[in-house]
Amino acid sequence: MATVELRFSAQPEHVRTARLVAAAVARRAGVDEAVLDEVRLAVGEACSRAVGLHRGNGVVTPIRVVLTEGEKTFSIEVGDEVPGAGAEVGGGVPGARAEAPAGDPDDVDGEDEMGLAVIRGLVDDVEVTVGEDGGTIRMSWPIASVEADADILS
Incomplete structure (x- = not known):
């Protein structure tokens, strides 16, 4: 089992890099080429969400991406490090924070819920957790097996 860990400061410009790294590692791992755009988009949404939560709550620790x-x-x-204590808002969307970050709370909660909805639409296997130490969005995709590819080619 191979693991790559990426940490970056909560700056929007770093989201693109995280998307590119995720797509490259997914390709190397054997994720189907047809799914790579979904990987890029889902990682972009998850990282943008984490950046917004960190910036809106004044959290200066890095955002963590584990592939x-x-x-x-x-x-x-x-993963973000914004404490949520298991809070849910907006019709029970897991992972959304009950206390909105500084700024326009209606706008932030709407963006948070929309980002989670996009991720759920892109990824069949997604899990959102929120706790005292922050939140995590875990997404997974099947790896194309070598045997299945060999059967198709024969």
Whole structure:
């Protein structure tokens, strides 16, 4: 099992780099080429969400992205360090914070819910957790097996 960990400061310009790294590692892990755009978009949404939460709450610690190649799946975890204590808002969308960051609270919660909805639309296997130490969005995709590719070619 191979793992790559990426940490970056909560700056919007770093989201693009995280998307490119995720797509490159996913390709190397064997994720189907047809799914790579979904990987890029989902990672972009998750990282943008984390950047917004960090900036809106004055959190200066880095955002963490862990890319793991398993035997049959490729998974990505995007973690923020904004305490949420398991809060849910907006019709029970897991991972949304009850206390909105500084600024326009209606706008932030709407963006947070929209980002989660986009991720859920792109990724079949997604899990959002929120706790005292922050939140994590875990997404995974199947890895195309070598045997399946060989069967198709024969």
